[in-house]
Amino acid sequence: MVLCIVALPVFLLLSLFSVKYRRLTKEAWHCLSRTVMLRKCESGLDTRIKAEVTGSLMSWPKIAGFTYRYFTILSWLFLILLTASFILSAQGVYNYWQYGNCNGPDSTGFCVFDPLGENSKISTSQSCELVEKEPITALTNTTGFTFGEPTAELTIIEFGCYSCPYTLHAQPVIQEVLEKYKGQVKLEFRHFPITTHPWAKESAEAAECAQDQGKFAEYHQLLFAEPGTIKSEEDFFNLAEKAGMDRGKLKECYLSQKYTSLVEADFQEGLKVGVQGTPTFFINNQTIVGPKPFKTFKKVIEEELDKITKTR
Amino acid sequence: MNLEEIRKDFPVLEKGIIYLDSACMSLRPLPVINKIREYYEQYPACGGRSQYSLGKKVTEEVEKSRKEIAEFISAKEKEIIFTKNTTEGINLVAHSLGFRPGEEIIISGKEHNSNLLPWLKQKEEHGAILQVIPFDQEFNLEEFQKKLSRKTRLVSVVYTSNLDGTSIPINEVIKLAHENGSLVLLDGAQAVPHQKINAKKMGADFLAFSGHKMLGPSSGVLYGREELLRQMKPFIVGGGTVKDSHYHSAEWDESPAKFEAGLQDYAGVIGLAEAIKYLKKIGLDEIHEHEILLNKMMTERLSGKVKLLGPLAAEKRGGIFSFNIKELDPHLIAGVLDKSKKIAVRSGAHCVHSWFNQHHLKGSVRASFYLYNTMEEAKIFCEEVEKIAQHF
Numbered sequence: 095m096v097l098c099i100v101a102l103p104v105f106l107l108l109s110l111f112s113v114k115y116r117r118l119t120k121e122a123w124h125c126l127s128r129t130v131m132l133r134k135c136e137s138g139l140d141t142r143i144k145a146e147v148t149g150s151l152m153s154w155p156k157i158a159g160f161t162y163r164y165f166t167i168l169s170w171l172f173l174i175l176l177t178a179s180f181i182l183s184a185q186g187v188y189n190y191w192q193y194g195n196c197n198g199p200d201s202t203g204f205c206v207f208d209p210l211g212e213n214s215k216i217s218t219s220q221s222c223e224l225v226e227k228e229p230i231t232a233l234t235n236t237t238g239f240t241f242g243e244p245t246a247e248l249t250i251i252e253f254g255c256y257s258c259p260y261t262l263h264a265q266p267v268i269q270e271v272l273e274k275y276k277g278q279v280k281l282e283f284r285h286f287p288i289t290t291h292p293w294a295k296e297s298a299e300a301a302e303c304a305q306d307q308g309k310f311a312e313y314h315q316l317l318f319a320e321p322g323t324i325k326s327e328e329d330f331f332n333l334a335e336k337a338g339m340d341r342g343k344l345k346e347c348y349l350s351q352k353y354t355s356l357v358e359a360d361f362q363e364g365l366k367v368g369v370q371g372t373p374t375f376f377i378n379n380q381t382i383v384g385p386k387p388f389k390t391f392k393k394v395i396e397e398e399l400d401k402i403t404k405t406r
Numbered sequence: 407m408n409l410e411e412i413r414k415d416f417p418v419l420e421k422g423i424i425y426l427d428s429a430c431m432s433l434r435p436l437p438v439i440n441k442i443r444e445y446y447e448q449y450p451a452c453g454g455r456s457q458y459s460l461g462k463k464v465t466e467e468v469e470k471s472r473k474e475i476a477e478f479i480s481a482k483e484k485e486i487i488f489t490k491n492t493t494e495g496i497n498l499v500a501h502s503l504g505f506r507p508g509e510e511i512i513i514s515g516k517e518h519n520s521n522l523l524p525w526l527k528q529k530e531e532h533g534a535i536l537q538v539i540p541f542d543q544e545f546n547l548e549e550f551q552k553k554l555s556r557k558t559r560l561v562s563v564v565y566t567s568n569l570d571g572t573s574i575p576i577n578e579v580i581k582l583a584h585e586n587g588s589l590v591l592l593d594g595a596q597a598v599p600h601q602k603i604n605a606k607k608m609g610a611d612f613l614a615f616s617g618h619k620m621l622g623p624s625s626g627v628l629y630g631r632e633e634l635l636r637q638m639k640p641f642i643v644g645g646g647t648v649k650d651s652h653y654h655s656a657e658w659d660e661s662p663a664k665f666e667a668g669l670q671d672y673a674g675v676i677g678l679a680e681a682i683k684y685l686k687k688i689g690l691d692e693i694h695e696h697e698i699l700l701n702k703m704m705t706e707r708l709s710g711k712v713k714l715l716g717p718l719a720a721e722k723r724g725g726i727f728s729f730n731i732k733e734l735d736p737h738l739i740a741g742v743l744d745k746s747k748k749i750a751v752r753s754g755a756h757c758v759h760s761w762f763n764q765h766h767l768k769g770s771v772r773a774s775f776y777l778y779n780t781m782e783e784a785k786i787f788c789e790e791v792e793k794i795a796q797h798f
Binding site for chain 2: 138141142144145146148149150152153155156158159160162163
């Protein structure tokens with residue numbers, strides 16, 4: 095019977111591509127239904143499959159003999175593997191549909207449905223050293239600038255880098271999230287400047303200097319709005335003017351390296367909670383890595399908002 | 407016999423298959439294939455009824471073929487009826503003789519369904535009585551003698567069994583049957599392709615055989631004694647079986663025309679004659695000797711490792727080696743042989759269900775050889791069977 099159970103889905107799948115497997119699918123079904131009714135499988139399909147498998151192993155007669163003798167056990171093993179594989183595949187499809195990556199929201203691993211990894215690309219820092227990951231609640235040393243209404247109950251913590259194309263790529267989705275969940279969700283931006291990216295650390299420091307003039311949000315948007323415009327320190331000051339800020343004040347702040355230690359502290363905090371690259375988002379205990387689509391954020395946000403509602 | 411040259415005539419062997427199922431269907435050599443092609447390319451018309459040149463050519467070729475086939479079994483041309491296969495030949499006799507309630511038919515215990523079911527039908531529909539003579543290692547002649555009675559109208563037995571290659575003592579059977587006043591029909595499907603047959607000398611009343619088991623295309627022949635055929639009514643009737651017909655009556659033609667209804671398989675008939683020429687060129691004695699040689703080697707090498715069906719002496723089994731390995735399913739063995747070394751063997755009951763049921767066996771694996779099989783092929787077959795016997 096086990097052979098028919100294995101054969102049925104395999105032939106069913108193959109019959110989508112070749113007509114000859116349709117007859118075999120019918121045979122497998124017929125064989126299975128008769129066996130379930132405790133009647134003999136008359137088509138001989140089981141014998142033919144057994145002969146095909148053992149016959150192809152006859153160059154190694156001992157293995158062929160072993161396969162023949164333990165064919166039922168091997169078939170059960172194969173069935174278990176097949177079932178597990180189906181479950182994992184289904185899970186992968188669900189994950190892709192829901193999170194944009196077959197392996198889940200916090201994975202950057204290869205996904206067959208997204209072979210170029212567009213939904214999971216991150217910039218990694220060479221200075222990243224794997225340390226024992228701590229929970230997100232360990233983020234205590236620093237705080238980042240918050241977008242959205244301060245009273246919102248749910249906080250998304252984003253570790254991003256101004257020179258990272260994937261952090262940039264995630265920006266429209268973040269905007270959409272903040273608009274759709276206005277009043278419910280806010281976003282706290284943390285600096286995780288990728289060391290290999292030019293002007294990454296300096297951009298973070300300049301953004302913090304902008305906050306001295308209450309213009310972090312505007313400066314932040316400008317840094318992302320015109321990627322690649324920073325080619326010298328002067329460009330930071332030019333950008334300040336564009337944001338309606340006092341160029342001199344920003345220059346003074348920047349040159350004094352006032353926020354170097356803060357940016358470094360953010361980076362270390364990121365490492366502490368397991369950030370490997372940018373962008374990485376934390377929504378309570380759930381992690382989203384890479385520029386995932388809106389529906390991925392939606393799923394996690396809805397879950398977390400539900401939890402908040404229930405705990406009231 | 408130059409095997410290397412012979413094998414060049416069988417293009418399918420270039421595929422690397424080891425064909426050991428000639429008892430079911432033999433391979434066809436190029437001269438036969440070319441002859442069939444010649445019919446379709448040069449004169450693909452009706453025979454025996456057309457006055458144009460192509461039609462006359464077909465008639466000429468068919469009658470030449472009938473002569474060739476008649477000579478092959480030492481019979482007269484008018485005693486040769488073309489059929490679809492052996493099965494049709496036997497059915498023709500069964501229906502044309504017409505049995506009455508109480509008339510007895512004797513068969514052997516090792517009959518192909520084709521020489522069992524037509525008589526079972528006579529039993530069911532006309533009340534004929536079927537007597538079965540045990541035939542295991544050897545045909546039980548004593549029992550046969552006992553079963554012969556004044557009611558016995560026909561003895562219809564297999565000449566050489568397709569199950570294990572054993573033959574019945576044909577001369578004794580025919581002699582005893584004729585002394586009893588009974589007719590004799592021989593199923594010669596496995597005999598005619600492998601040995602010289604002299605129908606006249608042998609004295610059988612009917613002999614049915616197939617062209618596709620003797621290098622020919624799918625076709626059959628029924629030999630019948632002239633005087634018997636003259637008396638018999640046709641089985642299947644239609645075009646070509648009458649001299650004249652009216653709305654309420656018909657005048658049957660002479661034999662063999664009255665038994666060959668409708669347009670015939672002319673390519674098949676012409677191809678069969680060509681196959682006979684080919685066999686004659688090689689020599690039936692040489693072919694028989696070659697088959698025995700292969701069978702002897704296999705028997706010596708595999709005896710004790712497999713359960714052989716039939717007598718141990720290879721000479722008594724001709725070109726057939728039928729066996730089982732432990733309790734393994736014969737179909738599985740055949741499947742493994744096919745997959746591992748492209749060895750084509752038959753498995754199952756070989757249409758002799760009655761014998762297997764009587765002996766409580768599921769079936770067997772049957773390797774059957776012919777002129778194109780080599781000793782090397784037989785050795786590969788033995789190696790694979792040994793592996794299965796040892797490791798499965």
